[in-house]
Amino acid sequence: MNAVPKEMQLCVDACLRCYQSCLGSAMNHCLERGGAHVAPPHFRLMMACAEMCRTAAHFMLTGVPQHRHVCADCASICRQCADSCDGLDGMDRCAADCRSCADACERMAA
Template sequence: MHEMVPIMQKCIDNCLRCYGVCLRTAMSHCLEAGGKLTEPAICRTSAHFMLIGTDHHKHTCRECAEICTQCAADCRRVGDMQACVDACRSCVESCRQMAA
């Protein structure tokens, strides 16, 4: 187990924020707009791995960054989902740092 460093705490916060925003958006706007639902659980999983202190967070963060990149693009394309786009972009940036 490793010590919680500020960059990891920021990533956890960004992942959990992204999870919440994406889940709320998926359950409301996406369903109404007929958009494809992107699975926000990877953000929650990445935060979980960092919180328990496993080095495997590097793997989940790498996948999370990839999935959130696609989610941001999908949300931008569907439109009227800027909060989700912004949350995904923050999550991507943090997760890329943690995966490095």
């Protein structure tokens, strides 16, 4: 079995952490808070971010060269999600995880 390079593994970890943070926040905090937390643009963005992060991790773990394209898109979506979370109370951890993932994915996309 080929080992995943260290920088890629750090990105996989960041993606999976962001996936867990976005999905968990959406399904728990956002649904419980209601209001702007479940406004369709924000909630859809959180779901897209979670899925994109999961997909980016999957692409890196399978070792396909297209992971660079997926990581670039993931970084963009994560930044948008972080910006959306910034405007809502209780979303600091999710926003931070999104930015961390975006940073890691940008390095993988380069």
